[in-house]
Amino acid sequence: MGVVNISSLxxxxxxxxxxxxxxxxxxxxxxxxxxxxETKNGKQSDLLKGKSLGMIFENASTRTRxxxxxxxxxxxxxxxxxxxxxxxIGRGEPVKDTAxxxxxxxxxxxxxxxxxxxxxxxxxxxxxxxxxxxxxxxHPCQAMADALTILEHKGKLKGLKLAYVGxxxxxAHSLLxxxxxxxxxxxxxxxxxxxxxxxxxxxxxxxxxxxxxTLIQTNDPKEAVKEADVIYTDVWASMGYEExxxxxxxxxxxxxxxxxxxxxxxxxxxFLHCLPAHRGEEVSEQVIDxxxxxxxxxxxxxxxAQKSILVALMSNS
Numbered sequence: 001m002g003v004v005n006i007s008s009l010x011x012x013x014x015x016x017x018x019x020x021x022x023x024x025x026x027x028x029x030x031x032x033x034x035x036x037x038e039t040k041n042g043k044q045s046d047l048l049k050g051k052s053l054g055m056i057f058e059n060a061s062t063r064t065r066x067x068x069x070x071x072x073x074x075x076x077x078x079x080x081x082x083x084x085x086x087x088x089i090g091r092g093e094p095v096k097d098t099a100x101x102x103x104x105x106x107x108x109x110x111x112x113x114x115x116x117x118x119x120x121x122x123x124x125x126x127x128x129x130x131x132x133x134x135x136x137x138x139h140p141c142q143a144m145a146d147a148l149t150i151l152e153h154k155g156k157l158k159g160l161k162l163a164y165v166g167x168x169x170x171x172a173h174s175l176l177x178x179x180x181x182x183x184x185x186x187x188x189x190x191x192x193x194x195x196x197x198x199x200x201x202x203x204x205x206x207x208x209x210x211x212x213x214t215l216i217q218t219n220d221p222k223e224a225v226k227e228a229d230v231i232y233t234d235v236w237a238s239m240g241y242e243e244x245x246x247x248x249x250x251x252x253x254x255x256x257x258x259x260x261x262x263x264x265x266x267x268x269x270x271f272l273h274c275l276p277a278h279r280g281e282e283v284s285e286q287v288i289d290x291x292x293x294x295x296x297x298x299x300x301x302x303x304x305a306q307k308s309i310l311v312a313l314m315s316n317s
Contacts, residue, residue: 006311006312007315007317009312010313010316011129012129012313013123013129013313014131014309015116016137016177017140018180018203025178025181027312029308031312032148032301032304032305033304035304039304044076046076047076047311047317048072048311048315050076051072051075051077051108051315052080053068053079053109054110055110055111055133056082056109056110056111056112057082057083058111059112061133061134064133064134064141067303068133069081071303074303075307075311080106102126103126103127103128106128108131108310109122109128109131110131112134115135116136116138131310137173139170139174140177141305142171144178145302145304145306146272146301148304149272149297149298150184150229152297152301153294153297157183157184158183158184159185160184161187161227161229162185162186162187163224163226163230163231163265164189165225165261166234166255166282167235167236167237168188168190168195168196169196170238171234171238172188172190173204175232176200176201177200177207179213180207180211181211182213183212184213185214185216187223188218188224189218189255190217190219191219192219195217196217221261222264225257227266228265229266230271231265231270233255233257234273235276235278236248236249236252236282252282256282256283257284258283259284259286262292271287271288271292271293272295274298
């Protein structure tokens with residue numbers, strides 16, 4: 001695998017995959033594969049030597065913090081963890097001030113928060129790249145890891161069918177975005193009242209017209225999963241909606257990905273879940289721990305996909 005040129009993305013924000021064209025996403029994925037292979041081969045990297053990433057966490061996370069911090073270390077850079085207790089933004093400091101000050105200290109800002117509007121405001125005022133590590137609207141870093149995992153196991157993305165079953169949340173939004181951009185069909189099945197954001201769906205539909213991807217919304221999980229190459233689910237009550245857990249369990253019960261539902265997919269389907277998972281709720285133990293599950297490959301690929309993003313946005317070379 002040769003070296004991939006990603007310099008055209010230097011300095012760009014990474015807020016949603018809808019901001020990137022298909023070639024840019026392909027370049028990031030191919031570069032992630034190069035970086036992953038180099039890591040497996042024990043090759044040391046100094047691509048981000050002397051660079052610092054400020055990581056703002058308004059929500060706790062295992063995979064996001066570890067993958068970004070380890071990724072920066074493996075690239076020769078440094079990551080700085082900033083919790084709400086460390087940030088004046090949590091005490092009422094204007095986002096504009098936080099963005100301008102951090103831009104004087106670090107080479108990029110990663111943020112995990114509830115409000116996508118806050119991230120957009122941060123990016124508007126920052127003079128360094130801003131990376132969305134999760135908002136209520138999008139989870140683009142996760143979608144890149146998902147795409148990388150599918151590419152590794154299926155050898156392609158275009159023309160495949162991914163079925164997402166569950167809550168129409170930020171993960172579903174980013175799957176729509178990545179599918180639209182790479183030509184992968186996305187079928188979303190949610191309970192009535194929990195559909196994806198319609199503005200985001202329309203934006204994804206517009207992008208899908210250029211790649212030939214088919215995007216479908218339904219309330220029927222069987223329709224969504226039929227002949228799917230990939231089955232994907234997420235927790236029924238995302239972060240910030242925990243108080244709705246009991247109510248959602250009753251409304252989502254028929255949306256569990258179990259062996260019966262999965263049998264409608266292709267025989268060689270793969271199962272994805274962004275974790276953490278609640279076995280016995282959104283997915284049965286037999287599926288998530290079964291032979292079709294590639295959830296740990298998927299979790300690992302957060303590291304490699306994000307390293308590609310970091311290098312693309314931050315590297316001088």
